[in-house]
Amino acid sequence: MSDALDRPAPHTLHDLSDDLAANRYSAVDVVDHFLRRIDDTADSIRAFVEVFHxxxxxxxxxxxERRLAGRPRSEIDGIPxxxxxxxxxxxxRMYAGSGAVDIVPTSDAPVIAQLRAAGGIILGTTRMHELxxxxSGLNDFDGGAYNPCYPEIIPGGSSSGSAAAVAGGLSPIAFGSDTGGSIRAPASLCQIVGFKPSYGLLSTEGVHPTAPTLDHVGFLAASVDDVRIAMRxxxxxxxIDxxxxxxxxxxxxxPDLTVDPxxxxxxRRALDTLSNCGWRIEAVTAPSGFDVMDVSxxxxxxxxxxxxxxxxxxxPERLGADVRERLQDGSRVTSGQYERALHEVDRVRTEVGVLAEGYDALVNPTIPITGPTREDAVREDVRRMLMRNTRLQNLLGAPAISLPGAEDGxxxxGIQLFSVRGRDTELLATAAAVAAGLATPRPTQCMT
Known part of the structure; x- marks a missing residue:
């Protein structure tokens, strides 16, 4: 096996696809490498619930065998x-991170059926915030995954294990779900790329629901190029270029949002860098009279x-305390309050569409506070801030991506880019150009 393959650093889907096509190593070599990494980090990163050796x-x-016969199914054939x-x-078995869930699906979710049809390989299932x-990614039942880049802080949730798997070099790419930032927040905290596409672009059928109006399926990966390949x-x-x-x-x-200095x-430094590369940076103000956190x-x-x-x-005893409390709160929301919130979303979707016209993307920090410790993350004010910048995009059904921030921050x-629903192609092209302009190297902590 190639020494380059056996390094612990994250590998990109793009490079692995090229290397498999060039016969530098086999899919069996690739899978064996990642399975060893998973086994070696079972206690230190704890990304996986079950591993399908x-x-x-x-x-x-x-x-x-397909590649030898000249019949690979797609560019991800052989990719874990x-x-x-x-x-x-x-x-x-599906647990959804909960002691109250134990489901054995009789059929694959459509995205899994697509994965199999394209020749992709399933390494296993990853840990998550309950339901x-x-x-935060913290979990009362199994303890959750650990952040492989910054062990002292949370991995983020709810797609904590998927983010940890990619950042820790245990898988080149991972599926996640995102109802209010559950892909983008852990991507930011684990310093990888996380993408939530437009609502409905990837099927949520066969995915255990959280809030069906807001649920999305997307990807966590080591690079924007990897996300673009997966979305293709x-x-x-x-x-597109x-x-x-x-x-x-x-x-x-x-204006009402406090951002950590x-x-x-x-x-500001990142935007200055982009400005020096020829980007035009302007400011727009969020629609007034709309409380994102309250409505979402x-x-x-x-x-x-x-x-x-x-x-x-x-x-109820099989539910973690934080989730049980939130579900109890949900029992008190009336149908009238719910309908009014949906009406507010329709109004703001139109206003944001006007704001976004003429721009390649809207930009803000993925999370407006520095990464909290596991102890701090249980505080309600911290939990709200973790979600504060990532809720709007789910309400709008808009594509959004988190990129790792520069090392001098x-x-x-993380930097979040988003647009309006349906502009996934353009947003991913913009994200690739922004990432190239920032040229952010991965932190060394993730490579050991």
């Missing part, structure tokens, strides 16, 4: 994926309670 090796062998333990895999209903395969999203609206970015300013300084919490709580009502009423931090 035998089936992953079998899928890798089948991929090698990690799967958040909320996405249905036929015959495999995908929390931003799973969402039929073409890869360069932003198409004149290299214009709009800083999305919310270190984060504000880091964002109303919708999320109303729907999550109805999804989990039977569990709350029959086995607080460790860690």
């Amino acid at each position: 035998d089936s992953a090796r079998r899928q890798a062998k089948e991929s090698d 994926f990690a799967v958040k333990d909320i996405i249905g895999i036929a015959g495999q 995908a209903y929390g931003p 395969v799973f969402g039929d999203v073409p890869i 360069g932003p198409g609206r004149g290299r214009r970015l709009a800083v999305f300013d919310e 270190a984060i504000a300084t880091a964002l 919490s109303t919708i999320m709580a109303y729907e999550a309670y109805r999804v989990n009502r039977e569990r709350l009423e029959t086995v 607080p460790a860690p931090w």
Whole structure:
């Protein structure tokens, strides 16, 4: 096996795909490498719930046979994926991070069926915040995953294990779900890329619901290019070169939002760097009279309670304290409050669409505070801030991506780019150009 493959650093899907096509090593070599990494970090990173050693090796062998015969199924044939333990895999137990869930799906979720049809390989299922209903990634039942880049802080949630798997070099790419930032927050805290596509672009069928109006499936990966490849395969999203609206970015300013000074300084430096590379940076102000947290919490709580009502009423002791409390809060949201919140979203969707016109992307920090410790993350004010910048995009069904922040900022931090629903192709092209302009290297902590 290649010495380059056997290094512990994260590998990109893009490079692995090229190397498999060039026969530098086999899919079996690749899978064996990642399985060893998973086993070696089972106690230190704890990214996975279950690891599919035998089936992953079998899928890798089948991929090698197809490639030898000159019939690879796609550009991800032979590429390993990690799967958040909320996405249905036929015959495999799903716990959704909860003591109140024990489901064995009889069929694959459509995104898993797509993965198999494209020749991708399932390494296993990853840990998560219980019921995908929390931003920290902490879990009362299994302890959750650990941040491989910054062990002293939380990995973020709810797609904590998927982020840890990619950042720790245990998988080149992972599926996550995102209801209010559950892909982007852990991507920021683990210093990788996290992408939530437009609502409905990737099917959520077969995915255990959190709040169906807001739920999205997306990816966590080591690079924007990896996300673009995955979205081409799973969402039929073409890869195009360069932003198409004149290299214009709009800083999305919310006057009432307090941003940690270190984060504000880091964002300003990053934008100055882009400005020096020819980007035009302007500012737009968020729609007034719209409380993102209040509206999104109303919708999320109303729907999550109805999804989990039977569990709350029959086995409340099997729910973690934080999730149980949030579900109880949801029981008190009225249908009138819910309908008014949905109406407010319709208004703001139109206003944000006007703001975004003419820009390649809207920009803000993925998380407006520095990464909290596991102790601090249980505080309500900290939990709210973890979600504060990532809730709007779910309300709008808009594509959004978190990129790792520059090394001269607080460790860690992330830059979020978002647009309006349906502009996934353009947003990913913009994200690739921004990432190239910032040229942010990965922290060394993630490579050991």
